[in-house]
Amino acid sequence: MAKTALITGITGQDGAYLSKFLLEKGYNVYGFLARRGSDTLWRLRYLNILDDVKIIDGDLLDLSSLIRALELSKADEVYNLAAQSFVGTSWQQPILTTQVTGFSVINVLEAIRLVNSKIKFYQASTSEMFGKTTETIQCENTVFHPRSPYGVAKLFGHYITINYRESFNIFGSAGILFNHESPIRGIEFVTRKVTSAAAKIKYGKQSKLYLGNIDAQRDWGYAKDYVEAMWLMLQQDTPDDFVIATGKTSTVREMCDIAFSYLGLNYQDYVEIDQKLYRPAEVERLLGNPKKAKEKLGWEAKTLMKELIELMVEADMERVKDNKPEF
Ligand code: NDP
Ligand code: GDP
Numbered sequence: 255m256a257k258t259a260l261i262t263g264i265t266g267q268d269g270a271y272l273s274k275f276l277l278e279k280g281y282n283v284y285g286f287l288a289r290r291g292s293d294t295l296w297r298l299r300y301l302n303i304l305d306d307v308k309i310i311d312g313d314l315l316d317l318s319s320l321i322r323a324l325e326l327s328k329a330d331e332v333y334n335l336a337a338q339s340f341v342g343t344s345w346q347q348p349i350l351t352t353q354v355t356g357f358s359v360i361n362v363l364e365a366i367r368l369v370n371s372k373i374k375f376y377q378a379s380t381s382e383m384f385g386k387t388t389e390t391i392q393c394e395n396t397v398f399h400p401r402s403p404y405g406v407a408k409l410f411g412h413y414i415t416i417n418y419r420e421s422f423n424i425f426g427s428a429g430i431l432f433n434h435e436s437p438i439r440g441i442e443f444v445t446r447k448v449t450s451a452a453a454k455i456k457y458g459k460q461s462k463l464y465l466g467n468i469d470a471q472r473d474w475g476y477a478k479d480y481v482e483a484m485w486l487m488l489q490q491d492t493p494d495d496f497v498i499a500t501g502k503t504s505t506v507r508e509m510c511d512i513a514f515s516y517l518g519l520n521y522q523d524y525v526e527i528d529q530k531l532y533r534p535a536e537v538e539r540l541l542g543n544p545k546k547a548k549e550k551l552g553w554e555a556k557t558l559m560k561e562l563i564e565l566m567v568e569a570d571m572e573r574v575k576d577n578k579p580e581f
Contacts, residue, residue, distance in 0.1 A: 258282040260327045262314060262362065263335030264307065267438050268378070270297035272333060272481040273307050279485070283307045284327040286336065288314070296581055297438045314358035320365035324373070331488050333376045334362050337408075340442050341382060344404035345534055356407030363418045363426065371424055374488045377415040379428040380408045381473070381499070381540045393543040394430065394495055401535040412495075419493050427487040429480075432499035432542040435562060436477040437569030441580055444506055445474065445566060450580050452513045453570035455524055463524050466531030468506040471539040475500045476557035486551040499542020500555040512563045517571075 259276050263269040264285030273283050287294075287309045298304040310326055312319030314336050324332070337355040338344065344351040359377060366373045384392045385401035400406045415426040439446040444465070454460035475498075483498045507521075514521035547553045557565075573580055 256280050256282055257330045258284065258327055259331045259333060260284045260286060260310075260323055260329035261333045261335060262286040263337065263378075264309075265294040265297060266335055266339070267297065267436055267440065267477050268434075268481055268484075269335050270301050270303070270438060271436065271477050272335070272484060273298065274301045274303050275481050275485060277303060277306050284323070284329065285309050286312050286320070286323050288312070288336070300438055314354055314361060317361045317365060320361055321369055324365050324369040329373055331374045331376070332362065332366065333378075333484060334359060335378045337378065338404070340440065341402045341404045342442065342533065344402050344407070348403035351403045352407045355404060356410040359411035360414050363414060363424065366424060367418070367422055371422060373425075374493075375415070375424060375426040376484050376488055377411055377426060377428040379412040379415075379430045379495070380405070381430060381432040381497075381542060382537060383409045383412060383430065384540060385537050386535075391541045391543045392497065394497055394546055401537050402533070405537075416495070425488075425493045427490070427493040428495045429484055429487055430495060430497045430542075431480055431483075432473040432475060432497070432540055434475045434477040434480040435566065437566050439477070439566070445509060445563065446570075448510050448513050449563060449566040449570045450573075451524075452517055452519065452567055453574045455519065456517045456571065457574050459574060461524070462526050464526050464528040464531065465506065465510075466528065466533065467536055468510065468525070468527070469538075470536060471503045471505050471541070473499045473501070473503045473540050473542045474509070474559045474562060475555045476562045479556050483547060483551060483553045486553055490550070494550070496547045496551065497542045497544055498547055498553070499544045500558055501542060501544055502558060503539065503541040504559050509559065509563055512560050513567050516564050516567050
């Protein structure tokens with residue numbers, strides 16, 4: 255019989271790719287949708303799957319809506335991807351971020367415990383939890399030192415997932431995913447900001463690109479590859495936590511060079527540093543060790559940073575050429 259999944263954060267980058275992946279596997283896919291004043295379904299349209307997913311209204315902060323969603327969907331698997339996910343905003347809205355990104359993970363776990371404790375649960379943990387790490391390469395056992403309200407909130411979500419596993423025998427797995435991007439990445443994240451700007455500059459619609467700390471290093475992978483790892487974690491016999499990464503790191507500067515060079519441009523002619531875009535506390539360098547995921551899940555990243563950035567530039571060139579909204 256076909257399995258059923260409920261995805262919180264279905265309108266986000268990962269929610270859209272995961273929906274498509276699970277639909278292709280024959281799942282019934284339900285999405286938990288927070289009501290907003292404007293249309294948030296563009297990613298599901300972009301991937302041409304809006305008519306194939308079933309939407310249930312609710313908000314992570316509202317336990318009753320989560321209980322209702324589990325009862326209505328009769329989900330076998332829950333993927334908790336919803337969050338206030340932008341690190342920069344987490345200093346401007348620290349309390350909201352703590353509530354949505356951190357506290358509400360316990361709402362989802364409580365809903366599972368109350369409705370059907372056999373549901374398998376995936377928690378979207380993050381490399382931001384490593385923060386000011388002293389390890390040159392981070393794995394599942396690396397000590398956490400989050401640097402933003404977002405990172406701190408995610409750490410709560412991570413440990414409460416482990417706690418419900420240990421306390422109530424809930425099948426809860428946390429994927430410690432390093433940065434992953436795509437043509438449907440939010441425009442506020444640095445990769446999309448750069449690829450979108452490069453495309454506009456190429457078409458003469460923008461003259462400068464203002465960035466903050468371009469010496470920061472990230473282990474960037476492709477979201478489409480990473481959602482498969484989420485699914486694999488829930489297909490195991492026992493719940494566990496996994497680092498998901500490419501195992502390669504690059505500076506923001508190098509990423510800019512790739513994006514602009516692809517269009518025959520020199521990034522140094524366009525990029526300017528704006529001190530206001532520096533963060534109160536920075537995560538200088540992230541590099542993940544995906545060894546455990548390879549050994550236990552048989553997963554490894556297929557798409558590395560250069561190919562990823564180039565495909566994002568291509569998609570942004572199409573948008574700019576056709577005067578499509580960038581979102
Ligand atoms: P997005 O920001 O693209 O998506 C976040 C989703 O959460 C959106 O669908 C948003 O809905 C939803 N949401 C926000 N607040 C609520 C709420 N109160 N109730 C219900 N839904 C809500 O994130 P990504 O897809 O990039 O990431 C998915 C998850 O993985 C997030 O938890 C993120 O923190 C985490 N993560 C992401 C990484 C990355 O590099 N992308 C790395 C590691 C972890 P709406 O559209 O209505 O705002
Ligand atoms: P994060 O790793 O989840 O914070 O992902 P981001 O894409 O937002 O940021 C990645 C890195 O790029 C961080 O170290 C930022 O400080 C750095 N960065 C430099 N300039 C910018 C900018 O203009 N916007 C964003 N979002 N990040 C920037």
